[in-house]
Amino acid sequence: xxxxxxxxxxxxxxxxxxxxxxxxxxLPFAGGDTGLVVSALSRAVVFVAIGAVVSLLSLxxxxxxxxxxxxxxxxxxxxxxxxxxxxxxxxxxANYVGATLLGSTTEGLxxxxxxxxxxxxxxxxEFRAGIHRNGVVYEYETTLRRADGAAVQxxxxxxxxxxxxxxxxxxxxxxxxxxxxxxxxxxxKLNMLGRLTRNDLAAAVSxxxxxxxxxxxxxxxxxxxxxxxxxxxxxxxxxxxxxITRDYQDLGLQPPGWxxxxxxxxxxxxxxxxxxxxxxPWVERLEVFADPMLDRVFANLIENAARHGKTVSSVVITYRxxxxxxxxxxxxxxxGVPETEKERIFTYGVGIDGGLGLFLVRxxxxxxxxxxxxxxxxxxxxxxxxxxxxxxYRII
Numbered sequence: 001x002x003x004x005x006x007x008x009x010x011x012x013x014x015x016x017x018x019x020x021x022x023x024x025x026x027l028p029f030a031g032g033d034t035g036l037v038v039s040a041l042s043r044a045v046v047f048v049a050i051g052a053v054v055s056l057l058s059l060x061x062x063x064x065x066x067x068x069x070x071x072x073x074x075x076x077x078x079x080x081x082x083x084x085x086x087x088x089x090x091x092x093x094a095n096y097v098g099a100t101l102l103g104s105t106t107e108g109l110x111x112x113x114x115x116x117x118x119x120x121x122x123x124x125x126e127f128r129a130g131i132h133r134n135g136v137v138y139e140y141e142t143t144l145r146r147a148d149g150a151a152v153q154x155x156x157x158x159x160x161x162x163x164x165x166x167x168x169x170x171x172x173x174x175x176x177x178x179x180x181x182x183x184x185x186x187x188x189k190l191n192m193l194g195r196l197t198r199n200d201l202a203a204a205v206s207x208x209x210x211x212x213x214x215x216x217x218x219x220x221x222x223x224x225x226x227x228x229x230x231x232x233x234x235x236x237x238x239x240x241x242x243x244i245t246r247d248y249q250d251l252g253l254q255p256p257g258w259x260x261x262x263x264x265x266x267x268x269x270x271x272x273x274x275x276x277x278x279x280x281p282w283v284e285r286l287e288v289f290a291d292p293m294l295d296r297v298f299a300n301l302i303e304n305a306a307r308h309g310k311t312v313s314s315v316v317i318t319y320r321x322x323x324x325x326x327x328x329x330x331x332x333x334x335x336g337v338p339e340t341e342k343e344r345i346f347t348y349g350v351g352i353d354g355g356l357g358l359f360l361v362r363x364x365x366x367x368x369x370x371x372x373x374x375x376x377x378x379x380x381x382x383x384x385x386x387x388x389x390x391x392x393y394r395i396i
Contacts, residue, residue, distance in 0.1 A: 003051075015051020019044035078102070078154075078170040081161075082114055089114045089124065092165065101154070101172055103146035114168075119143035119151060131160050144170070153177045198242055205239045256368050258287045258394070259294050261328070265317060268299045274306055281317040283328070289392045291367045300357045301330045301384055309334020309382060326393045328386040336378040345374065368392055 003014045026040040072079050078098030082089050094102075094109040102109065102117050115121040123142045130137040136159040144152040151174075158168040212232045216225060265281040279302060288294070298317075305312050312334035319328045337345060348359045365372055369389045376383035 012048070012052045012055050015048050015055075018051075019047040022047065075169070078172075080109075080114075080168040080170075082158075082166045082168050084164060084166070089128070089166070098170060101146075101152065101170055102144065103148050103150070117144050117146070119145050127156060127158065128166070131158055131166060135160055141173075194245075198246060202239070202242050205235055205242065208235050209239070254292045256289055256291050258289055259292075260396075261286045261288055261319075264295050265298050268295050268302065272299065272302060272306075274302070277306055277312055277315065279315045279317070283317055283319050285395050286319055286326075287394050287396055288328075288370075288388055289368050290370065291364050293364050297361050297364050297386075298330070300361050304357065305330075305332040305334060305382060309336075311335060312381075325390045326388040328388065330384040330386070331376070331381060332383075333381045336376045336380055336382050337374050338378050342374045346372070 023040055023044050027037065029036075072093075073095050075095060076097060078101040079095045080091055080098050081093040083092045091109045091112050091114060094106050096106060099106045099109055104112075115124050118124055120142065123140075127137055127140055127142075130140070136157070138157045140156045140158075142154060142156055144154055146152055152172060153174045154170045155173055156168065156170050158166050160166055209232065212228050212235065215228050216232075219225060219228070261283040262281055262285075265279070265283065269279045290297075302315055305315050309332050312332045315330065315332045317328065317330050319326055346358045346362050362372055365386060369392060371387045373385055373387075374382060375385050
């Protein structure tokens with residue numbers, strides 16, 4: 001048994017050799033007694049069977065140990081085995097990536113308290129409480145303090161082992177966090193620049209409209225007045241575009257999140273003037289992962305129905321789960337959209353208001369991989385279909 005345990009690949013052969021040796025020493029003394037022969041053969045078979053079973057179990061144990069040792073040592077994440085002691089949780093084992101992450105060596109980390117590397121020592125208590133409550137914790141974001149004092153932003157995951165120890169993995173997200181912060185600051189600066197530019201443009205357009213108004217009061221010549229009216233129409237178009245872009249100045253500035261669609265639509269309709277038009281959303285329990293400006297999407301679609309549908313009396317919003325995601329339908333009973341205009345209405349510069357409304361609707365949805373198209377029947381109503389990719393929706 002000992003030989004089979006220590007040398008599992010040769011354990012069966014060794015036990016077979018022992019059994020043969022046993023039979024060689026036993027059978028000559030059996031004296032032809034059938035009972036003794038059968039007894040000796042039975043013992044030999046048992047010896048071989050025990051050796052084979054122990055060898056197999058030991059071999060599997062070694063293979064599993066080598067497999068998990070390979071995963072532990074070669075993982076791209078910092079991996080640690082942490083033991084709970086009376087003096088606090090201490091590191092029992094660490095791989096090379098983990099040691100490098102903490103600015104130390106694998107040998108130098110053994111016996112070190114985990115809390116000594118945390119920027120907030122109380123974070124470990126919260127992390128351990130989560131493991132005690134759920135058995136595992138995934139993607140717990142915290143800040144480490146390396147041996148040289150440098151701060152490292154990490155995602156920590158961990159699980160409880162049968163003996164009460166904790167296996168802990170750390171993924172360095174410092175570069176990603178810094179990039180996100182830099183992008184956020186850049187977006188904020190671009191947003192401020194856009195706001196200043198828009199304010200200057202709005203002031204210039206207002207001044208232009210005042211000058212056109214003075215000119216129309218001053219000149220009676222029909223040709224001059226037609227020219228001034230044409231200029232006024234162009235200035236009004238620029239003014240409307242400026243007002244629309246003001247509503248979308250925060251596009252992409254905040255990260256996307258899960259939004260309850262029924263609540264979003266209810267809040268939108270409560271702020272719109274829709275005389276004689278009923279809006280009926282049937283999207284209870286549906287949440288979508290979208291930009292915070294999702295409300296502008298439905299506000300624009302509902303306003304478009306009210307302004308351009310002419311005979312619209314109701315707008316119905318439903319959803320349907322598909323094999324490749326989910327579709328959200330916004331339907332009205334108005335005049336609909338001509339076949340030749342179904343794609344053009346989403347193009348920048350097309351439409352009464354310069355086409356910014358539906359153009360920006362498509363841009364907002366595309367941030368999280370959603371698409372929109374018009375599939376209604378002309379003369380029977382418009383039907384806008386928003387496709388949500390798998391993973392972009394959930395039913396709660």
